[in-house]
Amino acid sequence: MNAQTNSTLVNVDAVEKVFRRGSEDIHVLADLHLKVPQGEFLALMGPSGSGKSTLLNLIGGLDRPTKGTVSIAGERVDELSDRRLAAWRARHIGFVFQLYNLLPVLSAERNVELPLLLSPLSKTERRKHVATALSVVGLSHREKHYPRTLSGGEQQRVGIARAIVTDPTLLLCDEPTGDLDRKAGDEILDLLQALNREHGKTIIMVTHDPHASARASRTVYLNKGQLTNEPVK
Numbered sequence: 001m002n003a004q005t006n007s008t009l010v011n012v013d014a015v016e017k018v019f020r021r022g023s024e025d026i027h028v029l030a031d032l033h034l035k036v037p038q039g040e041f042l043a044l045m046g047p048s049g050s051g052k053s054t055l056l057n058l059i060g061g062l063d064r065p066t067k068g069t070v071s072i073a074g075e076r077v078d079e080l081s082d083r084r085l086a087a088w089r090a091r092h093i094g095f096v097f098q099l100y101n102l103l104p105v106l107s108a109e110r111n112v113e114l115p116l117l118l119s120p121l122s123k124t125e126r127r128k129h130v131a132t133a134l135s136v137v138g139l140s141h142r143e144k145h146y147p148r149t150l151s152g153g154e155q156q157r158v159g160i161a162r163a164i165v166t167d168p169t170l171l172l173c174d175e176p177t178g179d180l181d182r183k184a185g186d187e188i189l190d191l192l193q194a195l196n197r198e199h200g201k202t203i204i205m206v207t208h209d210p211h212a213s214a215r216a217s218r219t220v221y222l223n224k225g226q227l228t229n230e231p232v233k
Contacts, residue, residue, distance in 0.1 A: 008035050009073055010202075015068030015069070015070065016068055017066050038202055045219060059170070072169065094163030098175035099179055108161075112158060130165060137158070139154060152180050176192070185209075
């Protein structure tokens with residue numbers, strides 16, 4: 001996996017995001033600037049409705065800004081066509097969701113394999129990648145198990161394995177411990193820290209929990225569409 005460097009990986013410049021609701025414009029982000037160095041573990045906090053998930057979606061190429069630019073590793077993500085954007089996202093972004101989003105009819109290993117199915121890898125190569133990802137999250141012994149037989153923490157580990165199986169450039173986590181008790185949540189945070197420190201993964205994590213944000217190397221706060229280094233009061 002990639003070695004840690006100090007070069008800027010994520011550059012969000014003068015971004016504005018406006019949603020149209022009926023005849024009303026909803027301004028979610030306004031003149032927002034954010035730089036994330038490669039190898040950083042960044043926590044993004046803020047009250048509900050402050051635009052945290054919207055910002056995460058813009059960085060991950062799931063949405064486009066109304067104004068401004070979003071660049072990942074020097075590439076203007078906001079300028080890519082839908083087709084190129086889908087291919088770029090599959091290669092460079094790993095998503096970790098609060099509610100895991102595992103397919104209940106597939107085993108752990110098959111859930112992890114899903115992002116690789118559109119790749120040129122052979123079946124044997126895919127299995128090797130899956131085995132490596134499950135080993136990294138400590139679930140090699142549960143590869144044949146289905147989501148219903150796994151604990152919440154184990155399901156989230158499968159979700160993380162699925163997110164890292166392509167060795168993505170950037171890991172985006174939206175409330176990854178929000179549905180877990182403290183013990184299971186701490187285990188997930190331990191894993192994210194290990195991915196950051198030992199494997200050099202760049203991570204942006206949205207969280208409401210100061211206990212979770214304390215694990216990050218830096219925390220920024222989103223309030224009224226703009227970022228600050230100070231907690232929102």
